[in-house]
Amino acid sequence: MEDDVKAALRVFFDAVLTAEPLLNELRTEYGLSLAQIRCLFQLRSGDQTAGELAKSLGIRATSLTRMIERLETENWVKRQNDKHDRRRIVLTLTEEAEDMLSHLDFFLDSPAAMGIKRMTPQERVEFTQALQRFLQHVTDTQNLHRD
Template sequence: MTYANDMPTAEKVVRTDAGLASELRTSVMRLRRRLAGERHPDNPLSMGQLALLGALYRNGDLTVGELAAHERVQPPSMTRTVNALAEGGWVARRPHESDGRQVVVTLTEAGRAVLMADRARRDEWLTRRLSALTAEERDVLRKATPILQRLAQSD
């Protein structure tokens, strides 16, 4: 029989939902920091700016309000980010077709290029790390990925 005191600390902690939440939070944040550190040194964009480019890449043209809701930031903050990206040529702005008060944001070729280069670099780093795992560990991650996506998108 195995007693709780005989288990490694991490195993003891994840036996409860609160423990799992704590361990998962820590692991995801550390992985995020590692991935953020893999940015190309010549990439001038912030993580928030890259996230905005990614949202446009996945969803197509969006209004500033839609981008703000998607990224869970206030519209004035999103307006500042969009303005900076537009000045750099990463996105373009145009008036909304039916509502002149709104601005639609479009990903430019320059924005797409910097996003894809950034993703390729990070994916390469993560692919190297994944190759060091066992087939069973990679299978667990394949199964966990949709769950993590659902958690990230839930309110």
């Protein structure tokens, strides 16, 4: 493997590890698994069908179905008929989930948040854009392997 790829992976995993205490807090406080947390954060960006959500998360529809059933039982997610096409079922966050996600104040005092706050505005823009490009490359790669 190329040295620059190894270096980028090391930095990526170091960055991921900064989020671990935050994710542990969500697990402890709300009983959510990492996969469930990812699902809720993805739905926070807007209602989606199960197929759309599975694709954006890079998981199989059968795995998502079980996850949604658990999230629905815990009243984090609900299924609704699409307003424009009643044949489609969309997944949406419940008010409880929206409230929980909007009040994650402990994120604001995390080392990750503090590190971001210490960046210049330009560094934050570049950081955000680089992560968005990275995530798009990951999604594209997952879609290639799935097809």
